[in-house]
Amino acid sequence: MLSGKAIVKDFKKNKLIYLMVLPVIIYLILFCYKPMYGIIIAFQRFRPGLGIERSPWVGLNNFVRFFKDIYFWRVVKNTFTISFLNILFTFPAPILLALLLNEVQCSWFKRTVQTVTYLPHFIAMVVVCGLINQFCRSDGLINDVIAFFGGERANLLIKTEMFYPIYIISGIWKEIGWSSIIYLATLAGIDQEQYEAAKIDGAGRIQQMRYITLPGLMPTISMLLILKMGQVLNIGMEKILLLYHEMTYEVADVISTYVYRKGLIDADYSYSTAIGLFNSIVNIVFLVGANKISKKLGQSGLF
Amino acid sequence: MKRNRLNKFLGITLAGTMALGLAACGNQNNAESTTGSNAGTVEQGSSAAEESTAESTEVVEEELTYPLKDASKLSMWTYNQPPVASIYADWTESLYHIGLQENTGVEVEWIYPAAGANVDEAYNLMLTDEVLPNMITNDTSLSDALLLARDGMIYDLTDYLPEYAPDYWEYLNSDPELLRSVKADDGRIYGVYGHTEGDYNGTYIGPVIRQDWLKECGLDMPVTLEDWEEVLVAFKDKYNAKFGFTKKRYHMGIASGTNAQATIFAYSTIDGWYVNKDGQIALGQMDEEWKESLEVLHRWYDMGLIDQDSFTMDDNALRAKVLNNEVGVSITALSQMTNWINDAQAQGTGADWVGMEYPRVAEGVATSRIQSGSRTSATVTMITTTCSEEELITALKWLNYGFTEEGGMYINFGNEGETYTLDADGNPQWTDLIKNDPDGVSAAVKKYTGAHSGVVATIQAADLVKLINAETSAAAVYEWIDNTDNSKYVVPKLALTEEESITYSDKFTPISDYCAEMALKFILGEESLDNFDAFIEKLHTMGVDECQAIQQAAYERYLAK
Numbered sequence: 135m136l137s138g139k140a141i142v143k144d145f146k147k148n149k150l151i152y153l154m155v156l157p158v159i160i161y162l163i164l165f166c167y168k169p170m171y172g173i174i175i176a177f178q179r180f181r182p183g184l185g186i187e188r189s190p191w192v193g194l195n196n197f198v199r200f201f202k203d204i205y206f207w208r209v210v211k212n213t214f215t216i217s218f219l220n221i222l223f224t225f226p227a228p229i230l231l232a233l234l235l236n237e238v239q240c241s242w243f244k245r246t247v248q249t250v251t252y253l254p255h256f257i258a259m260v261v262v263c264g265l266i267n268q269f270c271r272s273d274g275l276i277n278d279v280i281a282f283f284g285g286e287r288a289n290l291l292i293k294t295e296m297f298y299p300i301y302i303i304s305g306i307w308k309e310i311g312w313s314s315i316i317y318l319a320t321l322a323g324i325d326q327e328q329y330e331a332a333k334i335d336g337a338g339r340i341q342q343m344r345y346i347t348l349p350g351l352m353p354t355i356s357m358l359l360i361l362k363m364g365q366v367l368n369i370g371m372e373k374i375l376l377l378y379h380e381m382t383y384e385v386a387d388v389i390s391t392y393v394y395r396k397g398l399i400d401a402d403y404s405y406s407t408a409i410g411l412f413n414s415i416v417n418i419v420f421l422v423g424a425n426k427i428s429k430k431l432g433q434s435g436l437f
Numbered sequence: 438m439k440r441n442r443l444n445k446f447l448g449i450t451l452a453g454t455m456a457l458g459l460a461a462c463g464n465q466n467n468a469e470s471t472t473g474s475n476a477g478t479v480e481q482g483s484s485a486a487e488e489s490t491a492e493s494t495e496v497v498e499e500e501l502t503y504p505l506k507d508a509s510k511l512s513m514w515t516y517n518q519p520p521v522a523s524i525y526a527d528w529t530e531s532l533y534h535i536g537l538q539e540n541t542g543v544e545v546e547w548i549y550p551a552a553g554a555n556v557d558e559a560y561n562l563m564l565t566d567e568v569l570p571n572m573i574t575n576d577t578s579l580s581d582a583l584l585l586a587r588d589g590m591i592y593d594l595t596d597y598l599p600e601y602a603p604d605y606w607e608y609l610n611s612d613p614e615l616l617r618s619v620k621a622d623d624g625r626i627y628g629v630y631g632h633t634e635g636d637y638n639g640t641y642i643g644p645v646i647r648q649d650w651l652k653e654c655g656l657d658m659p660v661t662l663e664d665w666e667e668v669l670v671a672f673k674d675k676y677n678a679k680f681g682f683t684k685k686r687y688h689m690g691i692a693s694g695t696n697a698q699a700t701i702f703a704y705s706t707i708d709g710w711y712v713n714k715d716g717q718i719a720l721g722q723m724d725e726e727w728k729e730s731l732e733v734l735h736r737w738y739d740m741g742l743i744d745q746d747s748f749t750m751d752d753n754a755l756r757a758k759v760l761n762n763e764v765g766v767s768i769t770a771l772s773q774m775t776n777w778i779n780d781a782q783a784q785g786t787g788a789d790w791v792g793m794e795y796p797r798v799a800e801g802v803a804t805s806r807i808q809s810g811s812r813t814s815a816t817v818t819m820i821t822t823t824c825s826e827e828e829l830i831t832a833l834k835w836l837n838y839g840f841t842e843e844g845g846m847y848i849n850f851g852n853e854g855e856t857y858t859l860d861a862d863g864n865p866q867w868t869d870l871i872k873n874d875p876d877g878v879s880a881a882v883k884k885y886t887g888a889h890s891g892v893v894a895t896i897q898a899a900d901l902v903k904l905i906n907a908e909t910s911a912a913a914v915y916e917w918i919d920n921t922d923n924s925k926y927v928v929p930k931l932a933l934t935e936e937e938s939i940t941y942s943d944k945f946t947p948i949s950d951y952c953a954e955m956a957l958k959f960i961l962g963e964e965s966l967d968n969f970d971a972f973i974e975k976l977h978t979m980g981v982d983e984c985q986a987i988q989q990a991a992y993e994r995y996l997a998k
Contacts, residue, residue: 179939182564183588204947204979271754272745273763289745292961379684380953381748381961398558400946403565 196408232317251311263376364421504542628817631892639810643917672765681744792913839895
């Protein structure tokens, strides 16, 4: 353990690094710790006119309401489904891209691919969803292709079975390039001598990838995966809000969209805060769990 | 090693952030917002609940002249659309707002939700602000207004109205129905409402058809549902054009909203509460007639008569389809219809859009349901307890302006001689300033007047609706409102008690979500209509009977009021 003296010493030595982290700490205190006081309203029936001090106390009533809510299982199920689909498909995609790019020798081609793939990251979600909406319409681009091959035109966004593919594929398209940057950076840090040694030992391309590149990437992958697990219930609600509607609620309504509809549209502030709190507790469980597992398997953990 | 420590530190903080971010969102420290509540509570205790209409005559009428002198500065949050963004950066440049300030002598700071924001969201967030604006304009129900007043957020205006808003008070007393429609359950008045001149303004959504195609096909104007089907089939075969609409204007019973009600026309049911044939409040979705209407829509959907994109399109996408000759029949709003007519003229497509009657179940029967509104709109301006007594009085006098003759004309039509003149019959007509405006008439109206889109604290004139729409659109309204039994089924604005209102919102929100979802599933055929009974059964288990009882009780109290 660090002694007080060591901390002071470390501080003196790295004051600039500590300075750099300062804005982040201020941000966290202001936007994450200070508002925590407001969690109290999860145990109240909060009325804006009465404020936190005078709103009636209802104990765990809001939580009970949520567990009894007829949509409870549905939103929880959808949240987990989308989250795990994300981990299954969206998460490995950039790793794959990074591995492939790593093998490309021609540098202008590599750079072009990189630029093209991370451009979509800079398009606002509203615009992306606008595009998806247009493309999925019965007279949209995708249907033009389907019709060209003799298929029947149909609006894709009103089909429940199409929601996940649309959601996942567009997600990969938007973020694959951007997320691959961190892996490419890690790859650049792998000692080239290892490759040379492997080559001399007669290792082929695939074997080099299997025994040098992937193990080199492993710490980064496991760290990002643990972080991802900690967000298992936090699905960006923006995109779902823009793409779902009554017809696809059954597969698309997730906890965060439900919180939004309840809390901000129906003004049930306390109820949605309670759901949010529940959400966070599950997230912590997953984060800690994933971290434990990762350590057990001999990989590095976050803490 | 060093890097590892930093990693750890960051890791822990990050984890904490993620975990707590959601829980913390959407709440505010509200200590300050309650400070003004003293004034509010004094108010409530100060008067007997009963006030009679005779009171207005007893009040010594002080001369109320505009512009007011030495008026206080006020702020106003409104859910209404801000002035046209393409013309003005914000309201401070808006000629209408500037003129209003000159005419009333009251400086008002307008606060609008961000463009494109969900107004319910913006409103609910605004309510949790530490300091509220002086006035709030929103679609707030009588029972919600009552709750706000109980919590000391807004003033009870009942005792102030006769003295400080005499013109509004006089208007309310001109018809017992009006007075009844603005009173909360405790008989008090908590806001100044927007009103309309009559039925003509209340109905602005209805069926429209391509008359040119109808003639080409040699068909008559469709009257019954069978006629509709015949026309839709003919249009599809000949022009590959469909029945297209947007959920905002005609949502087929998918979501309940106060404005764009869905009527699966022809039938007397509606998506939500209505007065049934026995004079009882009933939920439309539970009726046999609702099932029948879903059958019709499902059949049309199966036959490919309904444009699939109707469920996801917005007004602009539909407008493009209309211009592209992909739509032959629609249910739309006047403003959209006017756009289509103007587009057709500009592009020379020859499309001749006219309004037609809502369909009937059979020949010779009146139409059942239409989109309609009462003379009291849902829009209400409430005065918050952030106002001192003096500011409250200024606010009331300012709100009263819209109900004076001069103010009503200004808000509806602008300044006489500048934007409008009265013709020989005394009807207002736009001047060249509006007619020849480089941005077009509809943008010009938005520059100079205030009652065009949404009913603010004034009486929206029927002439205004006629003047801002194409002639055929204005005529369409008569097709929609003539020969209808609609008023028999309409539930008036009900006022729930505090207790009722809390139970009701707990129970009814999931019910309305469920109904919306199922309606769409039934229409698209994802769920067979054979399961309609199971749907009803589920509604019972969700507590629909309790909600019905609350509505029924409130309705009976309304009738007794």
